[in-house]
Amino acid sequence: MAHHRSTDGRTGIRGRGVSRGLVGSLLTLVLVAALVLLWAQLGDRIDRQGDQAAGTCVEGKTTVPVVADPDIAPALATIAQEYAKTDPVVRDHCVTVEVRPGDAKVTLDGLSGTWDAASLGAYPAAWVPQSSIWAADLMTATPAAVDGKPASLVSSPVVLATAPRLAEAFEGNLEWQQLPTLQRRDAALGDVGLGSWGSIRLAMPTGAQSDATALSAQAVAAQVTRTTGTLTEQDASSSRVASSIDAMTDGAPQSPDGTPVGAARSIADADDDASAPIHAVAITEQALYQLTKSDTSARLAEVVPGGPTPVADYPIIRLAGSGVSAEQTDAVSEFFEFVNKPEQMSTLTALGFRGDAPMPAPNATVTFPVTANPMPTPETAATVTINRLVYGPDSGPRPAEAGSSTTPGSTSPAAGG
Structure with missing residues (x-):
């Protein structure tokens, strides 16, 4: 086969070179990739320096x-x-x-x-x-x-600490709204077969860590006003609530140290349950557990009155x-x-305390029963109103x-x- 001679006088096929545009594009891509890599390395270095600076407490x-x-x-x-x-x-x-x-x-x-x-x-x-x-x-x-x-953060339901004999007499048929009447009537416990015991002698401590006193009063207020939801300021300000709390506090036996724990200890240590100065006191379940966790036999009983259960919510x-x-x-x-x-x-x-972790094993007094009907937190104004009724115009438990x-x-x- 004949071959055409090239214009430069040499015999052969014309050589095909690489396009200058393609070369430029490849170089650009390489340059961009290099810049991206350098930027990433710089960012990592800045982050490491920031972490190192933070780790050395640059602000003290x-x-x-x-x-x-x-x-x-x-x-x-x-x-x-x-x-x-x-x-x-x-x-x-x-x-x-x-x-x-x-x-x-x-x-x-x-x-x-x-x-x-x-x-x-x-x-x-x-x-x-x-x-x-x-x-x-x-x-x-x-x-x-x-x-x-x-x-x-955590919670603890409010319960009543009583002598075991009193808890047995109630047989689970006690409600929060009954407390004012049981407190006011001199021979009230005769209705449950304890004629020699007198009234319920419910201590209403107002000393340090006596939140259970006010919380139990909230539960009474909710029941006497037939509140099924959140206790309102109007509910708490009713005459029925005021008279009920007055019946609970007027003449209530005094805790030895002004606290629920002191009152519960008085019940546990009494030589004669019937003549004891205190028969019952509202207390957080957690405090009652701590008080009784070493007991091998029950000196106290945990009573959960019917109705919405008030809760210390920490x-x-x-x-x-x-x-x-x-x-x-x-x-x-x-x-x-x-x-x-x-x-x-x-x-x-x-x-x-009750929270999102296992509870301790029950002891002779505290069994950590399920709180089936926790009381909703009252309106802020309702809480303050109850505080005033329980603790007086200055509000709040007295200091330790x-x-x-x-x-x-x-x-x-x-x-x-």
Whole structure:
């Protein structure tokens, strides 16, 4: 076959070169890929430097004070020590959570008035009292002191602690609304076959950690007003509620130390049940469990009256104001998220608090029955109204004796960064 001669005089087929446009496109793609890789590496380096900076507390160390009910404060302090092991850093601050027990009335007065750090300790970033009766009073007195809506951490139903013989006589047929009549009538227990016992002699303690007194009064108020939902201010302000609570408090036997636990201990230690000065007292199930957990035989009985059961809800009250920094606010949220993990919550439920973790085994007195009909939290104004009826115009239980374990200034340190 003949071949055409090329124009340059050489014989052969014309060579085909690579398009300059294609070469340019490939080079551009390579350059873009290199830039993307470099940008990613730079971002990773910046992130690592940020993590390293945070890990070295570039903004310093911050203490996060938390005041809690004396029943729950030691366990929270233990959990805070576990939190410390995670080396918590919030907003570039290494945080230390310090949980201290605090008398609720003293804490309320400080938060709603002038906080005296010298006697009360550092201004808290959060407060966990025994129940929402305190949240209601604080939100009424100083709304700006509360950051958001309080949420329950754990709970404990309110029950009656009685002598076992009295619990047997009721045979499960006692309701909250019967308490005023059983208190007022001198020989009321004759109706259940205990003619020599007199009245129910229900103690109505108003000392430290006596939230159960006000919560039981809420349950009575709900039944005497036939409230099926949330107790309202109108319900709580009715004359029937006032007269019922007056019947319960007027002439009520005094607890030896002003607390429900002191009254329950008096019942347990009585030589003669019938002549004992106190026959019954409202108390949290958790406190009753702690009081009786070592008993091999029942010296007390747990009575759950019919009707909606009031509950001590241990609310987490996040505090606001100039005394609480942004990093403390965020640290409170992170800490209580940590507390709510099952492995930490078990520290609380082991003490008899109800939460999302296993409960302890029943003892001779407390069996942890299912609370089938928990009472809804009343309206804030209704709670405050009941508080005034129970505790008087100043509201709230009286503070603990000076030097007791509930003194607000005593501190249980925990958790460091």
